[in-house]
């Protein structure tokens with residue numbers, strides 16, 4: 001069960017205690033953030049921003065628990081979309097081969113292994129512009145098997161019709177991931193094959209069907225801080241905050257248009273996490289792609305800024321996996337623990 005943590009020490013002690021309104025303001029579930037307010041958060045002194053984010057975080061979460069998700073690509077490559085960051089787009093020569101949908105039993109095996117190492121949510125991604133109805137038949141079968149393991153499920157399959165969203169919800173899909181990627185203004189620089197409105201429409205259908213929403217974006221794509229502000233404003237001003245907000249740092253892949261883009265200052269990435277935490281106090285904020293290129297210290301700052309979810313890599317599921325061992329060591333050094341799986345919550 002999630003426990004609320006007393007923040008009185010944290011609030012009372014520092015000489016740089018923020019104005020009394022800071023925590024209260026941030027604690028409200030607001031959906032009317034204007035961009036100037038969000039930009040002002042980004043402009044705070046770093047320590048001030050992290051302190052405010054940490055205060056908000058402690059109101060809603062155990063600060064030492066991190067939710068672990070396992071991501072599996074169930075259909076890789078050959079995607080007709082042109083997302084400039086993505087090696088799975090058929091537009092780019094990246095060496096990623098187009099594959100078919102993974103057989104049901106292979107997906108279930110991967111879920112069992114993930115469950116055995118403590119992942120509480122199993123996330124599955126398919127490189128489709130949108131699924132066909134036959135594809136939905138197949139993933140519904142997968143969902144039934146994973147639900148039987150007691151894990152939460154998340155899928156990202158591209159744009160959905162209302163009927164498809166309804167079928168996934170009926171099948172018990174907990175979360176649907178569909179990222180907005182960036183600000184409305186910068187979006188056209190990143191994707192031309194579908195619109196920002198298309199994305200928001202799918203999010204509405206997911207929400208309308210009763211599923212939880214996983215929605216975030218990517219930074220380090222050459223966007224400005226104003227774009228990062230605009231992305232967070234879109235997320236925070238959705239009628240209901242996404243329950244899960246992945247913040248990705250661009251993984252530059254050779255062959256994609258964004259390969260060679262200027263790298264983002266990692267402290268700006270931490271600021272983005274902190275702002276997301278303050279704007280969406282009850283959402284799980286996921287330190288998502290890009291983590292493997294961050295130092296342990298940078299990851300620690302992200303956790304301090306309010307990130308409380310990570311993906312554990314597929315190699316975590318095998319023995320003697322250096323990434324898994326590294327994650328475990330980092331958790332030990334920081335005194336972090338895996339958030340309870342859903343069966344043990346509430």
Ligand code: SF4
Pocket residue numbers: 079080081082083086087088089126127128129158
């Ligand atoms: S829709 Fe998804 S899989 Fe397809 S190119 Fe964009 S990010 Fe990649």
